[in-house]
Amino acid sequence: DGGITQSPKYLFRKEGQNVTLSCEQNLNHDAMYWYRQDPGQGLRLIYYSQIVNDFQKGDIAEGYSVSREKKESFPLTVTSAQKNPTAFYLCASSPVTGLNTEAFFGQGTRLTVV
Amino acid sequence: AQSVAQPEDQVNVAEGNPLTVKCTYSVSGNPYLFWYVQYPNRGLQFLLKYITGDNLVKGSYGFEAEFNKSQTSFHLKKPSALVSDSALYFCAVRDDTSGTYKYIFGTGTRLKVLA
Numbered sequence: 726d727g728g729i730t731q732s733p734k735y736l737f738r739k740e741g742q743n744v745t746l747s748c749e750q751n752l753n754h755d756a757m758y759w760y761r762q763d764p765g766q767g768l769r770l771i772y773y774s775q776i777v778n779d780f781q782k783g784d785i786a787e788g789y790s791v792s793r794e795k796k797e798s799f800p801l802t803v804t805s806a807q808k809n810p811t812a813f814y815l816c817a818s819s820p821v822t823g824l825n826t827e828a829f830f831g832q833g834t835r836l837t838v839v
Numbered sequence: 840a841q842s843v844a845q846p847e848d849q850v851n852v853a854e855g856n857p858l859t860v861k862c863t864y865s866v867s868g869n870p871y872l873f874w875y876v877q878y879p880n881r882g883l884q885f886l887l888k889y890i891t892g893d894n895l896v897k898g899s900y901g902f903e904a905e906f907n908k909s910q911t912s913f914h915l916k917k918p919s920a921l922v923s924d925s926a927l928y929f930c931a932v933r934d935d936t937s938g939t940y941k942y943i944f945g946t947g948t949r950l951k952v953l954a
Binding site for chain 2: 729731756758760765766767768770773775781783813815817819821824826827828829830831832833835
């Protein structure tokens with residue numbers, strides 16, 4: 726099955742801890758994205774990457790970090806500097822050329838600070 | 840900057856009635872517009888897109904959307920609503936003004952179809 730896999734589905738973090746959310750795709754897409762979803766605020770872009778070893782900050786990058794060492798993988802680390810990390814995190818991927826321009830999403834990771 | 844707006848937080852419609860979920864956009868250049876649906880605790884599912892061509896775009900599950908350039912709108916429609924259509928709907932635009940691609944989403948509209 727082709728698609729995007731996010732893991733884990735649920736994640737609990739203690740105050741002061743860093744946690745890493747996994748995102749893997751086998752769609753051969755060049756671009757990958759991380760969004761944060763809070764109730765009533767829609768999706769906000771954290772980081773995105775168009776190519777391996779390169780990525781750009783989105784609108785709310787503070788307190789987060791990413792890497793893109795492989796085309797298939799785009800992990801997101803939520804650091805202790807992120808003061809309010811409790812949210813639903815969505816990973817997506819898309820091609821960057823051609824007419825198939827839509828993004829495909831994973832099933833999300835719900836992060837809760839305990 | 841590219842943006843989309845969804846003016847309604849919630850839309851209620853009776854089963855069997857037509858539904859409309861509104862979206863307006865603000866872009867420079869030609870818009871690439873999308874509709875997605877989200878069920879509780881799930882990712883977003885792609886419904887349909889407008890890139891170029893016919894202003895009426897047909898998508899999954901009987902949904903369609905009408906692109907209106909003069910009104911800068913891209914409203915989602917369905918002729919006959921089902922209870923199973925109840926979900927959160929997002930309009931999005933692809934922003935490639937900076938030379939890289941990213942997707943900008945509206946705040947979402949919750950559709951409630953009443954039996």
